[in-house]
Amino acid sequence: MQKTNALPRYVEISEMLIRDIAAGRLINGDRLPAEREMAGDLGIAVGTLRKALAELTAQGYLERVQGSGNYVRQSDSSSNIYAFFRLELPGGGGLPTADLLSLERRKKPSDLPGFGRSDEGHRIRRLRRLNDIPIAVEEIWLDGSYVDHIAPDDLADALYYYYKNRLGLRISRAEDRIGAAEAPEWTPPPLSPGRNCGFIERISWEQHGASAEYSRTWFDPARAVYISRLK
Amino acid sequence: MQKTNALPRYVEISEMLIRDIAAGRLINGDRLPAEREMAGDLGIAVGTLRKALAELTAQGYLERVQGSGNYVRQSDSSSNIYAFFRLELPGGGGLPTADLLSLERRKKPSDLPGFGRSDEGHRIRRLRRLNDIPIAVEEIWLDGSYVDHIAPDDLADALYYYYKNRLGLRISRAEDRIGAAEAPEWTPPPLSPGRNCGFIERISWEQHGASAEYSRTWFDPARAVYISRLK
DNA sequence: AGGAATTTGTGCGTATGTATC
DNA sequence: AGATACATACGCACAAATTCC
Numbered sequence: 001m002q003k004t005n006a007l008p009r010y011v012e013i014s015e016m017l018i019r020d021i022a023a024g025r026l027i028n029g030d031r032l033p034a035e036r037e038m039a040g041d042l043g044i045a046v047g048t049l050r051k052a053l054a055e056l057t058a059q060g061y062l063e064r065v066q067g068s069g070n071y072v073r074q075s076d077s078s079s080n081i082y083a084f085f086r087l088e089l090p091g092g093g094g095l096p097t098a099d100l101l102s103l104e105r106r107k108k109p110s111d112l113p114g115f116g117r118s119d120e121g122h123r124i125r126r127l128r129r130l131n132d133i134p135i136a137v138e139e140i141w142l143d144g145s146y147v148d149h150i151a152p153d154d155l156a157d158a159l160y161y162y163y164k165n166r167l168g169l170r171i172s173r174a175e176d177r178i179g180a181a182e183a184p185e186w187t188p189p190p191l192s193p194g195r196n197c198g199f200i201e202r203i204s205w206e207q208h209g210a211s212a213e214y215s216r217t218w219f220d221p222a223r224a225v226y227i228s229r230l231k
Numbered sequence: 232m233q234k235t236n237a238l239p240r241y242v243e244i245s246e247m248l249i250r251d252i253a254a255g256r257l258i259n260g261d262r263l264p265a266e267r268e269m270a271g272d273l274g275i276a277v278g279t280l281r282k283a284l285a286e287l288t289a290q291g292y293l294e295r296v297q298g299s300g301n302y303v304r305q306s307d308s309s310s311n312i313y314a315f316f317r318l319e320l321p322g323g324g325g326l327p328t329a330d331l332l333s334l335e336r337r338k339k340p341s342d343l344p345g346f347g348r349s350d351e352g353h354r355i356r357r358l359r360r361l362n363d364i365p366i367a368v369e370e371i372w373l374d375g376s377y378v379d380h381i382a383p384d385d386l387a388d389a390l391y392y393y394y395k396n397r398l399g400l401r402i403s404r405a406e407d408r409i410g411a412a413e414a415p416e417w418t419p420p421p422l423s424p425g426r427n428c429g430f431i432e433r434i435s436w437e438q439h440g441a442s443a444e445y446s447r448t449w450f451d452p453a454r455a456v457y458i459s460r461l462k
Numbered sequence: 463a464g465g466a467a468t469t470t471g472t473g474c475g476t477a478t479g480t481a482t483c
Numbered sequence: 484a485g486a487t488a489c490a491t492a493c494g495c496a497c498a499a500a501t502t503c504c
Contacts, residue, residue: 067500298482
């Protein structure tokens with residue numbers, strides 16, 4: 001009756017609902033239909049639906065209130081191309097974009113931590129924006145072993161798309177260290193060189209362990225906050 | 232049949248099993264009896280037992296292997312009391328401790344975000360140390376609905392142990408927002424009131440969705456960094 | 463204030479699929 | 484290949500919390 005290769009129904013349902021939330025078809029505060037009604041519409045048993053909803057609850061998408069209903073709680077939007085971007089406007093959210101400032105292949109300076117197999121790297125400097133508001137500058141060092149040359153046109157604001165589709169490089173894990181530092185001398189306005197800023201240092205690893213990328217980001221703490229979700 | 236005031240059966244069972252593990256009657260690697268057998272012995276339905284076992288799995292006490300059995304896993308690392316503490320010395324690591332500065336139950340001020348069911352909370356102020364070096368001050372608001380009164384002796388530096396064992400409150404998820412702010416006027420040295428600091432705002436949720444706690448931490452970015460590991 | 467209707471929570475029992483031994 | 488054990492899925496009955504009249 002059931003295709004042997006298919007995912008469990010409750011996984012299908014929960015993923016469908018997550019897509020609905022990600023796409024905005026369900027938004028924060030929405031109440032879902034009653035469980036029995038919803039299960040009937042979907043052609044599944046109530047218990048199966050409840051298992052899907054439990055999944056959403058565990059992931060923080062849903063709040064279940066006995067006697068009242070199931071309510072969408074939108075705080076997360078993982079697994080998109082911004083999954084590793086952790087700066088938001090102080091009020092929450094904001095569409096991230098980036099302006100390329102410079103792009104060069106060069107020897108890794110000695111103040112970088114060890115990463116990658118090459119002694120050269122691509123140094124990418126960008127101005128980051130949220131809803132077009134400049135909020136940070138970043139300097140990314142992609143190890144030189146992945147590609148000989150990067151053209152500025154390749155990047156624009158879709159750096160990780162480029163990694164994934166042109167280089168076959170998929171970042172699966174990263175570690176951030178957040179503190180404070182003075183903005184670098186090359187920063188454009190509105191940050192100014194030497195001014196005290198939030199500071200993020202990141203090392204990123206590809207699928208099976210090798211560290212591929214090092215980056216540092218200086219952000220204006222009045223314009224953006226770093227978000228971290230823990231489990 | 233069921234005492235009206237009793238906990239759900241599946242909670243009773245899962246807590247009984249946790250006690251068995253804590254007391255050493257079940258140790259790492261032990262295999263539990265088959266579900267149907269165990270359910271029969273306990274006089275409950277298989278589904279109810281499975282719910283108890285799912286609880287243990289979520290808390291890291293148990294590994295369930297289809298076709299094989301349920302195995303005790305005393306990892307300790309997943310449920311350790313520092314699992315959600317994210318400040319480290321600039322060189323990495325450091326043993327976290329805390330000094331209690333003040334503890335009061337009071338009305339939640341209006342500048343707190345909405346959380347919990349009560350309009351009162353316990354305000355806990357602590358000085359945080361790493362390897363005895365003071366690195367931050369924090370103010371925690373625990374929702375007032377969990378307990379009427381907290382005695383200072385209860386806390387010291389084992390706040391989450393208190394949550395877990397005295398209140399039955401288990402924090403399963405949290406969201407941090409990291410930026411910068413001026414240290415509060417009540418801070419002891421070495422931070423000083425009004426000085427610019429790293430700033431962490433956190434909302435924490437308990438197992439099944441309700442937000443239970445709000446906290447804010449001011450840290451000296453010269454003495455500590457916030458670590459975030461992403462997947 | 464209070465009772466009825468609605469909605470989720472708990473618990474039971476069963477049948478069938480799938481992984482492990 | 485067969486036996487064992489967990490995974491998925493269905494459906495039902497009643498309890499408890501909330502909402503509405």
